[in-house]
Amino acid sequence: MWIIAPLICGLIFGAGLLISGMVQPTKVLGFLDIFGAWDPSLAVVMAAALAVSIPGFRLADRGARPWFAGQYFRPGKSGIDLPLVAGAGLFGIGWGLVGLCPGPALESLATLSPGVIVFVAAMAAGMIANDARQQSRPTAQRDRPLASATDG
Amino acid sequence: MANFTPVSAAIGGVLIGLSAVLLMLSTGRIAGISGIFSGLLNLRGEDKGWRIAFVAGLILAPILAGLIGYGMAQPKLPMSWAVIVVAGLLVGFGTRLGGGCTSGHGICGIGRLSPRSIAATIVFMVTAVITVAITRHVL
Numbered sequence: 001m002w003i004i005a006p007l008i009c010g011l012i013f014g015a016g017l018l019i020s021g022m023v024q025p026t027k028v029l030g031f032l033d034i035f036g037a038w039d040p041s042l043a044v045v046m047a048a049a050l051a052v053s054i055p056g057f058r059l060a061d062r063g064a065r066p067w068f069a070g071q072y073f074r075p076g077k078s079g080i081d082l083p084l085v086a087g088a089g090l091f092g093i094g095w096g097l098v099g100l101c102p103g104p105a106l107e108s109l110a111t112l113s114p115g116v117i118v119f120v121a122a123m124a125a126g127m128i129a130n131d132a133r134q135q136s137r138p139t140a141q142r143d144r145p146l147a148s149a150t151d152g
Numbered sequence: 153m154a155n156f157t158p159v160s161a162a163i164g165g166v167l168i169g170l171s172a173v174l175l176m177l178s179t180g181r182i183a184g185i186s187g188i189f190s191g192l193l194n195l196r197g198e199d200k201g202w203r204i205a206f207v208a209g210l211i212l213a214p215i216l217a218g219l220i221g222y223g224m225a226q227p228k229l230p231m232s233w234a235v236i237v238v239a240g241l242l243v244g245f246g247t248r249l250g251g252g253c254t255s256g257h258g259i260c261g262i263g264r265l266s267p268r269s270i271a272a273t274i275v276f277m278v279t280a281v282i283t284v285a286i287t288r289h290v291l
Binding site: 002003004005006007008009010011012013014015016017018019020021022023024025026027029030032033034035036037039040041042044045046047048049050051052053054056057059060063065066067068069070071072073074075077078079080083084085086087088089090091092093094095096097098100101102103104105106107108109110111113115116118119120121122123124125126127128129130131134 | 156163176179180182185189216226236238249259261285
């Protein structure tokens with residue numbers, strides 16, 4: 001029953017967002033509002049998460065294969081390119097407009113908030129639009145060979 | 153420094169990091185929520201099982217927490233419907249174009265010390281801070 005593992009991981013991730021307060025857009029916007037009543041909590045969330053994930057991923061690098069799968073799936077792309085910068089820039093604008101990023105948005109579906117449902121539907125539409133745009137190009141970036149990996 | 157909650161932030165952060173590491177160790181997958189969710193949106197059927205399980209856990213977390221008395225309040229979204237829709241489109245399109253969001257780049261990518269993810273995290277933090285500065289203090 002390997003499917004239990006990602007279910008438990010989702011539960012732990014959701015608990016982390018819930019306990020840290022990051023599931024509330026007002027809390028996130030309080031961190032992003034450095035010119036207002038700044039709330040540094042999100043910096044503590046990131047620092048604590050990285051204190052666990054940096055040694056944890058080093059541990060995973062030593063193992064030949066994961067517990068319940070044949071191989072590790074690591075991002076193939078490396079280097080800093082225009083799509084990365086443009087995509088991250090657009091994402092940051094959307095995040096700053098309402099204070100929701102994908103994790104808290106999906107978790108908040110549990111509250112059946114109409115605003116969150118509309119946000120997630122628009123987010124899905126944006127994802128489908130970008131994936132369709134990439135597939136319509138014959139030399140799509142996702143098909144590029146994994147050469148000169150600096151961060152993979 | 154209004155509303156600063158360092159203890160709950162640290163506990164929550166440890167859980168988020170633990171989740172990302174456990175997902176990698178158990179299934180070999182990156183806990184990038186935008187990537188996990190977008191993989192559910194295409195019609196091709198492969199590797200949907202673990203994605204559905206992870207997202208189900210994410211949505212079940214506040215429901216289970218509610219059963220033991222830690223219910224989640226409805227998120228406050230006081231902005232107009234137009235702003236919510238535009239923001240959702242930007243988050244969806246941008247995370248796919250940039251290959252990740254706060255979890256995939258911010259936690260997992262920096263967790264792997266990837267320069268690409270460090271750059272992405274700096275860029276989305278900066279544009280988000282500028283967006284909040286403009287919407288709260290200029291407009």
